[in-house]
Amino acid sequence: MPPIRIETLTFSPAICTALSEILVETVAHGGSVSFMHPLSLAVADAFWRDSLASAARNERIVLGAFDGDTLIGTVTLLLNLPPNQPHRAEIAKMMTRVSHRHRGVATVLLRAAERMAIARGRSLLVLDTAEDEGAGGLYERLGFNLTGVIPDYALKPDGGFTGTLIYWKRLSDTPPSPI
Template identity: 70%
Template structure:
């Protein structure tokens, strides 16, 4: 990803967080940001009970150390605090984090082929997951 594109993505994401449309959580090792996850909260009017997990990212040299698990648990807690009772997410079929999500109790709803572009070209499918996390308020 080109630095300018990454900067633009994060500027838009943090602006949306400032408006309360999402929450961006980070995992730090000292001064180093080693992982992030975004909780999308701006859902349609008929879906105020759900939130979406987006962009769980962990530095490659920190994978397998529990960073993603801790970020996901923090996002779930925040979603419950925000009155959400259902989380949804998607992950790439190839090289995605499906095993992590399944270990955390997410249920596979299905797969959509050719859903997104791979970073280095070509198409990949996506796996759609859901998880109940709280009570309807």
């Protein structure tokens, strides 16, 4: 496979459509990313329009991974946290197209998200992922620490509860100094 290109995404109808197709596909394949199956393209599109509007306000960064001109993966870095947590960021909506999984796309996206968090002065990353069919192995390989499990946290896309795993990772060797 040619090298994957990572870009910061901004709003365009084409980008919104590509992100929506990834979200609908992910949910249809059992991915736990806040939505239930079946997810309509219209609902997915509304979600991404809101998300990219938030990115335009510098509240988050939406990254895309491209194979040629095709969007094959995405991850979001959430930056708009409460005033007492300016050193922290959260990882969300980590998804790779089914056709491109197990080729390192998510790994490259997460490393780019970490670099962007560091560039914005963030020293702590936090995320959660489903206990059933989530991405715990991926995050642990990238050095995230498992805090624990919250049982019955969310519904899976086809129904039935799943727990969630809470992970964190320091992005610097030293804890943040109080401001």
